[in-house]
Amino acid sequence: xxxxxxxxxxxxxxxxxxxxxxxxxxxxxxxxxxxxxxxxxxxxxxxxxxxxxxxxxxxxxxxxxxxxxxxxxxxxxxxxxxxxxxxxxxxxxxxxxxxxxxxxxxxxxxxxxxxxxxxxxxxxxxxxxxxxxxxxxxxxxxxxxxxxxxxxxxxxxxxxxxxxxxxxxxxxxxxxxxxxxxxxxxxxxxxxxxxxxxxxxxxxxxxxxxxxxxxxxxxxxxxxxxxxxxxxxxxxxxxxxxxxxxxxxxxxxxxxxxxxxxxxxxx
Numbered sequence: 001x002x003x004x005x006x007x008x009x010x011x012x013x014x015x016x017x018x019x020x021x022x023x024x025x026x027x028x029x030x031x032x033x034x035x036x037x038x039x040x041x042x043x044x045x046x047x048x049x050x051x052x053x054x055x056x057x058x059x060x061x062x063x064x065x066x067x068x069x070x071x072x073x074x075x076x077x078x079x080x081x082x083x084x085x086x087x088x089x090x091x092x093x094x095x096x097x098x099x100x101x102x103x104x105x106x107x108x109x110x111x112x113x114x115x116x117x118x119x120x121x122x123x124x125x126x127x128x129x130x131x132x133x134x135x136x137x138x139x140x141x142x143x144x145x146x147x148x149x150x151x152x153x154x155x156x157x158x159x160x161x162x163x164x165x166x167x168x169x170x171x172x173x174x175x176x177x178x179x180x181x182x183x184x185x186x187x188x189x190x191x192x193x194x195x196x197x198x199x200x201x202x203x204x205x206x207x208x209x210x211x212x213x214x215x216x217x218x219x220x221x222x223x224x225x226x227x228x229x230x231x232x233x234x235x236x237x238x239x240x241x242x243x244x245x246x247x248x249x250x251x252x253x254x255x256x257x258x259x260x261x262x263x264x265x266x267x
Contacts, residue, residue: 056085057244061106063090064154064183065227068203069122073251077244084240103241104231106248111226117233122202122252124227125220126156126163129199129213131191143218147172150195154183158223160198166221187213202227202255227252 010025061070066088074086089102111118128146130137136149143164151160153176160174177195180186183203190197191212197204199213201220207213229245231237237245 055083055240056087057238057241058087058089058102059104059106059244060089060091060102062108062183064200064203065106065108066090067184068187068206069255072206076251077247080247081243084244086244103237104229104245107228107230109225109228111228113230115233116230119229119249120226121229121248122227122255123222124203124225125201125222126158126198127201127204127220128163128196128216128218129187129190129204129207130196130216131193131212132214134190134193134196140216143167143169144172146196146216146218147174150177152176152186152189152195152197153179154186154198155179155181156183156198156200156223157225158221163198163218163221167218 011023012025014021014023070088077084078086087102106121107113107118108124111120128143130140130149140146140149147160147164147169151174153159160176164170164172164174178186178189180189183200186197187199187204187207189195190199191207196216197213199207200223204213208215229248231241
């Protein structure tokens with residue numbers, strides 16, 4: 001290390017009685033070396049995997065996001081890039097980004113995960129929604145009328161109590177009658193008339209667009225979480241993965257509000 005410092009003409013380590021620590025110059029060199037090693041590791045994994053795997057992009061995300069937002073847009077990507085294969089894994093577990101794992105993930109959360117580089121993809125607003133055929137729909141004239149009906153929820157950290165409080169309703173019984181682990185199942189239940197769903201804007205857009213759900217009175221409230229693209233901070237994305245990531249970001253930037261989707265669907 002001293003020979004390297006002498007060759008570079010800078011101090012890389014601060015040496016003291018309890019050990020050593022990196023200087024600003026040392027941290028810069030360490031970060032650069034980490035990226036270079038990550039790139040070499042990525043290339044070697046591709047070479048070991050064979051030509052088919054080199055053109056395959058693997059991502060991990062939530063089933064509700066795939067169903068509600070990604071699948072309706074995927075034909076544009078597959079048409080523009082027929083040579084790229086996609087492997088999409090859905091689940092709730094925080095997947096490990098190790099050898100053989102996904103290139104990147106789309107996570108719904110606060111935006112900070114240890115060891116991962118994070119980039120905002122989409123923010124979400126929450127609103128109350130029910131089927132046009134819901135039996136009690138005519139009795140819902142304001143937000144205050146909503147809690148007396150069966151409430152449906154998913155496992156989101158932003159729940160009915162938060163949404164009602166943000167809309168000025170306090171002290172109401174806001175416990176959900178049915179809680180689903182997946183937002184898609186909750187929206188389907190609402191579409192079948194089981195109750196009122198606390199829906200997320202982008203996930204619910206297909207249900208609003210085809211008229212199976214409609215928004216009820218109340219403000220659309222921003223939650224405390226959003227969708228983020230994440231990948232290991234020490235490893236650069238492979239070219240096919242970068243291409244897919246950039247396409248996702250462009251699609252997100254062009255995504256209209258769900259209210260616009262409803263307007264466009266009306267005859």
